[in-house]
Amino acid sequence: MIGFAREIVSYLQKSGASKVEAEGVVQDVFVKMLETEIIIPAEKMRAWMYRVSIRRYIDRYRRDKRYLQILKKEFFKNHSVIPFENQNYELLRSAIEELPSKEAALLELYYFQGFTVKEIARIMSYSVSKVKIQLMRSRAKLRKKLEKKGYLNGNI
Template identity: 45%
Template sequence: MNLKKYETDINQYATEITKYLISRGSNYEDAQDTVQDTLVKMISLDIFIPPDKLRAWMYRVAIRKYINTYNRNKHYQTLIQQLSTEVMTSEFLLETSPLLTFLEQLPPYQKQLLTAYYYKNYSTKQLADMFDISLSKVKIDLYRARKKLKKILEKEGYDQWSL
């Protein structure tokens, strides 16, 4: 077995598969990434693929990798679209909510905290990272902000059911 010939065949097939993927709608960078992933898989398997089966094996692996990547990207695009719709909806709810006028009466930090937690669905961990404070401080500050908002609402004549 001639190792130089085997290496030449791999390079030739890699170029051929790249062109094939591009002809099927892939962009150049994605096609190259797919072929590179195929070569990495071949090396990581630590097996010898006979020269007469090498081309078919590389095609099969590359096409499967490309399809998986395409489906994953399509799924991510769907998720991003759903998330952006949810964010727009939550921002719309905030803008049209009668609570907005009462939130404006809070100090800026408390307003940001309540808005991020309830309308933008940030977790307490994300809020702690955002404001560079401890998790327990976030929880305490949320409690105090809610308490202060409740007092403002009661002062304006709202009870827990009338808003």
Template identity: 40%
Template sequence: MDLQQYEHLVTQLATEVRRYLIKRGAQPEVAADIVQDVFVKLLEMELVLPPEKLRPYMYRVAWSTYLDQYRRTRRYQLLVRQYLIPTAVTVVRPIDDSDLTAALQKLSAKEQRLLVLRYDQALSLAEIAKRLGIRLAAVKMRLYRVHRKLEKIMRGTTYE
């Protein structure tokens, strides 16, 4: 068998293997990728398989590659479901406006002004720093502390 006939046989087998994988449940794109991988493995081999051993080799390598890919995809989907998709949503009690107003009144005038600048006037942190004449890092820290203090007040614990 000359090289041209061998190439023709290999391309014909590639089409067969692709159809075989699709019939066994592989997506067409996945089947095409697997056939390409089989070709790469075939080309990387040092020896040339005789035609009667080529077909079983391609089918066996294609099927085992598909199973590996299928298991890897299943494991990935399981990990995504387990770690990245939230399973339970915490139900948060809606905050009453009167509760929020009472909590805000417990804050100092400076803290109230900081919250007004950030959320009511929707200023950026840099703009707040400029307006108050303090550094950006100080604005961030003060906002963090005010949030913590407000949260503790809303939860009913005293702030110290």
């Protein structure tokens, strides 16, 4: 078993993992093996350990990549345009607040908070297609409200 572990650590390092990451993944696999009630035959143990290790490493990589994206998005922003300094901001804000709360929330998340359609779908427990459709409908309602207030294609 220890030989398999060393072999897998080496394999993961060659695949781009650091030694610490690779050892952590293998340790997780050992813990999983001890916790599982399934008995794995000796001849299949090596293949099982490889398969689980690779999947665990990929999961960690995706999670860490996602955390990095969140950090970049939340803490390392470029504040080149501040929406509050725009002269039409209050008009837009008041028109959005007149929309139903779910529609206003969608527009807020997408335009002001900068979330992607997929992220909004996860946040609101909607499908991606429902978010796209709702955004389209919300924009149409917002456009009508802005036109009623005299805002036409960027001109008041």
